[in-house]
Amino acid sequence: MHRNIFFTIITAFAISFGNAQEHEHITSDLAASDLDTHEDEDINAVIMHHIGDSYDWHLFDWKGHPVSVSLPVIVYTNKGGLSVFSSSAFHHDDAGKEVVEVNGQRFVKYHEKIYLASQSANEDGVYLDLDEEHHALNARPIDVSITKNVASLFVTAILMLIIILPAANYYKRNGSGVAPKGMASFLEPLIVFVRDEIALQNIGHKHYNRFVPYLLSLFFFIWIANMLGLIPFIPGGANLSGNIAFTMVLAVLSLIIVNVNGKKDYWKHIFWMPGVPVPVRILLAPIELVSVFAKPFALMIRLFANMTAGHIVILSLISLIFVLDSIWVSPAAIILTLFIFIIKVLVALLQAYIFALLTALFIGQAVEEHEHH
Amino acid sequence: MVGSIAAIGAGLATLGIGLGIGKVGGSAMEGIARQPEAAGKIQTAMIIAAALIEGAGLFAIVVALLGTNTGA
Amino acid sequence: MELVTPGFGLIFWTTLTFLLLVFLLKKFAWGPILTAVKDREESIDNALKSAEKAREEMKNLQADNEKILAEARAERDAMLKEGRELRDKTIDGAKEAAKAEAEKMIENAREQIEMQKRAAMTELKNQVAALSIDMAEKILRKELADAKKQEALINEMLEDIK
Numbered sequence: 001m002h003r004n005i006f007f008t009i010i011t012a013f014a015i016s017f018g019n020a021q022e023h024e025h026i027t028s029d030l031a032a033s034d035l036d037t038h039e040d041e042d043i044n045a046v047i048m049h050h051i052g053d054s055y056d057w058h059l060f061d062w063k064g065h066p067v068s069v070s071l072p073v074i075v076y077t078n079k080g081g082l083s084v085f086s087s088s089a090f091h092h093d094d095a096g097k098e099v100v101e102v103n104g105q106r107f108v109k110y111h112e113k114i115y116l117a118s119q120s121a122n123e124d125g126v127y128l129d130l131d132e133e134h135h136a137l138n139a140r141p142i143d144v145s146i147t148k149n150v151a152s153l154f155v156t157a158i159l160m161l162i163i164i165l166p167a168a169n170y171y172k173r174n175g176s177g178v179a180p181k182g183m184a185s186f187l188e189p190l191i192v193f194v195r196d197e198i199a200l201q202n203i204g205h206k207h208y209n210r211f212v213p214y215l216l217s218l219f220f221f222i223w224i225a226n227m228l229g230l231i232p233f234i235p236g237g238a239n240l241s242g243n244i245a246f247t248m249v250l251a252v253l254s255l256i257i258v259n260v261n262g263k264k265d266y267w268k269h270i271f272w273m274p275g276v277p278v279p280v281r282i283l284l285a286p287i288e289l290v291s292v293f294a295k296p297f298a299l300m301i302r303l304f305a306n307m308t309a310g311h312i313v314i315l316s317l318i319s320l321i322f323v324l325d326s327i328w329v330s331p332a333a334i335i336l337t338l339f340i341f342i343i344k345v346l347v348a349l350l351q352a353y354i355f356a357l358l359t360a361l362f363i364g365q366a367v368e369e370h371e372h373h
Numbered sequence: 374m375v376g377s378i379a380a381i382g383a384g385l386a387t388l389g390i391g392l393g394i395g396k397v398g399g400s401a402m403e404g405i406a407r408q409p410e411a412a413g414k415i416q417t418a419m420i421i422a423a424a425l426i427e428g429a430g431l432f433a434i435v436v437a438l439l440g441t442n443t444g445a
Numbered sequence: 446m447e448l449v450t451p452g453f454g455l456i457f458w459t460t461l462t463f464l465l466l467v468f469l470l471k472k473f474a475w476g477p478i479l480t481a482v483k484d485r486e487e488s489i490d491n492a493l494k495s496a497e498k499a500r501e502e503m504k505n506l507q508a509d510n511e512k513i514l515a516e517a518r519a520e521r522d523a524m525l526k527e528g529r530e531l532r533d534k535t536i537d538g539a540k541e542a543a544k545a546e547a548e549k550m551i552e553n554a555r556e557q558i559e560m561q562k563r564a565a566m567t568e569l570k571n572q573v574a575a576l577s578i579d580m581a582e583k584i585l586r587k588e589l590a591d592a593k594k595q596e597a598l599i600n601e602m603l604e605d606i607k
Contacts, residue, residue, distance in 0.1 A: 048448070146458075168473055191475075250463070253463070
């Protein structure tokens with residue numbers, strides 16, 4: 001039944017926004033890249049494009065034309081209010097040449113960003129003011145579009161629901177006296193692992209119960225997002241967990257949870273470290289204060305850097321074939337890619353574990369109550 | 374040119390992380406070999422220490438990354 | 446720079462989605478699952494504990510049984526011993542009594558026999574005396590039938606007296 005719901009949602013998505021269209025395209029895909037001139041910069045651009053976000057979900061190229069699922073663009077401007085339109089309106093233009101007019105507002109897409117278009121095009125036909133380094137100077141609307149990453153985020157969330165809810169139903173149906181079967185038997189060891197090894201061990205038996213649901217959600221969310229990022233085609237292919245906005249949200253939530261639950265001892269250790277002379281206390285306070293923010297910052301950077309670096313390495317290895325312009329490189333490139341892929345599967349789980357573990361550890365430090373000092 | 378210097382910086386940072394995590398991992402292995410029954414606790418402590426070292430290194434890499442992109 | 450600049454759209458959607466997900470899962474998934482797992486763990490724990498308790502009880506029971514058995518055995522032994530003693534005593538007593546009785550009877554018999562023997566002896570003596578007198582009378586009569594022999598006898602007797 002859940003599977004049906006899932007397919008209904010996906011189909012609805014595809015029908016409402018996803019008129020797969022074929023249009024002339026700008027350098028947007030690896031194989032189609034023009035590699036004759038400025039090879040390094042092109043490869044760089046291709047890799048950056050692949051690990052970045054985009055407004056449509058590229059499926060494949062057909063006879064030199066990209067086929068992609070168009071996603072809804074949702075932008076807000078003070079003058080025009082909320083504007084919603086399909087990204088197919090840009091006709092695969094990414095150079096700011098195609099102007100879309102909605103609610104009296106004119107938008108262009110340039111390097112996977114939406115800008116308010118200039119009144120007239122410049123000599124290259126681009127409706128933007130560009131500086132010498134080709135950075136657009138135009139104003140940007142508030143952009144809450146369903147981009148590739150956001151769609152991938154939804155897929156992650158839906159996947160989590162269709163994996164975990166049936167398992168929960170199994171327990172509801174059968175009570176606690178029955179041994180887990182199917183998805184429940186797969187999930188239960190992981191759940192018990194998160195509860196006992198991550199939450200209980202780092203937070204302590206007094207407080208850990210409160211944080212287990214959050215840590216479980218965090219762990220599975222990051223893991224599934226990581227794994228989806230490894231799938232090279234739809235519904236994967238987005239670099240969601242390698243996007244700093246995504247990791248930032250999770251890190252900020254961890255920061256909030258840690259500090260909201262901070263007990264007296266925690267704050268005392270930050271501002272007035274017990275057991276050391278007064279001058280050292282004064283010296284330590286700013287350092288400790290910085291560390292309050294540095295810890296979630298490291299969480300954010302760690303996940304982002306690990307996932308992005310993995311994608312870059314894989315794409316670079318594949319790009320070797322095009323850089324060296326020889327098909328004989330491909331076996332080596334493919335074997336190396338396979339190797340990196342296996343490591344990435346491990347890293348996907350490891351990073352989810354580490355994120356949850358460190359969050360639990362920080363929570364544990366915050367709720368810990370010292371008996372002596 | 375700034376980009377390549379930044380890349381050297383990232384490389385140096387990685388060198389530091391590698392040394393640090395290598396030492397942590399090696400010591401943890403020794404510890405586990407000496408006391409196999411404490412493997413679980415040592416592993417947790419090892420991952421935490423490695424994560425903290427990695428965190429410090431990642432800052433450096435991010436700075437290098439910033440350098441690369443602003444310079445290019 | 447582009448890479449490390451978080452975009453507002455994704456921040457917005459991630460926050461919304463993740464918080465909604467945490468809420469939904471907490472309510473509909475983690476809650477029931479964790480409760481069920483905990484319940485099961487507790488029930489297993491309880492089952493183990495009660496099994497342990499039962500085993501302990503069994504052990505105690507066994508020990509009790511053993512003790513009762515040992516006591517019973519001891520009691521039986523004591524009873525047997527007592528019985529044996531009683532029997533022995535009874536037998537001994539009976540023997541003693543029988544012996545005494547027998548002795549008494551023997552004594553009686555002996556006395557009787559003695560008495561009868563004596564009576565018989567007396568009878569015999571009397572008869573022998575009567576017979577002797579008879580015989581002496583008869584001999585005397587025969588001897589003294591002749592006057593000469595009477596005289597000789599008187600002489601002999603006088604001789605003897607002399």
